[in-house]
Amino acid sequence: MAKLIAKTYGEALFETALDTGKVDGLFEETEAVGRVLSENPELVRLINHPNILKEEKLQVVENVFADRLSPEMMGFLRIVIEKGRQSELEAIFSYFIAKVKEYKKIGLAHVTSAVELSDAQKKQIEARLLATTVYESLETEYTVDESLIGGLVIRIGDRVVDSSIKTRLYEMKKELMKIQLS
Template sequence: MAKLVAGTYGDALFELAVEENLTDSLMEEIQMVQTVLKENGDLEKILMHPEIPKQKKLQVIEEVFKGRISDALTGFLRIVVTKGRYKNLPDIFAYFIARVKEYKKIGVAEVTSAVPLTGEQKRRIEQKLLDTTRYKTMEIDYKVDESKIGGLMIRMGDRIVDSTLRSRLDRLTGGLMKISLESEKEGVQAS
């Protein structure tokens, strides 16, 4: 249900952004709103509290954001609060940002390696991703996980390319276990 809500509201905001040529400015404003909400726990408590009337919440939205963000985003926040969907705001914003990045052909990837990568290795990975996808630019988050032993694991959305030694060893172990079980099974049947 949360994905459906995020998609519905995120699509509406995205369509407005494209129609009004506001994709870049709304991205910046959303990041600012996220920062304000993260740094002001009391504001979030007010907007989430079931006992506080919606009219008071709308007044708080106006006082905090009016003049600091566009009327389009202020109006969107008012709709989200009015419809009682404030708790879905982080998912709505994440969905919107992902849609804008797709629209602008910005790929997002997570690359995990067993050791830190050099600048040249990172450049080659980025170039390979650009060559094998439809993206024009990449945002890559590099992580180190020593348990991977060697190789790389690349995650882009719901796609994963895992060429780590750990995954190869796991597959090899699984294959050997299967062979061992089949051999035992054949031995039992022969008896």
């Protein structure tokens, strides 16, 4: 249910962004509001509290954001609160941000290696990924996992390319286990 709510409201915000030509502006505002909410857990508790009236929640949001946000974003926040979906704002914003990145052909790649990669290696990996995907740019996260022994594990969305030595050894073990000695 929560995913459906995030998708429905995230799509509505995305359509508003497209219709008004404010994709970049609403993207930045979404990130800013998300940051404010994550940095102020008491504000989140207040707007999610079941005993506080919707009108009071709306007034709080107006007081906090009215001078800082576009009319489109303020209208969106009003609708979310009026419909009682404010507890889903983080998921809605995450969906919207992912949708905008998809629209702008910005990919998110997670690269795990056995050792720290040099800047030249990182640039080479990113160039190869851009050449083999539909993305025009990438946001790449690099992590080190020594248990890989060597090679890389690259994850983009739900696609995974695992060329680690750890996985190769595991596959070899599986194949050897299949061999029956007579």
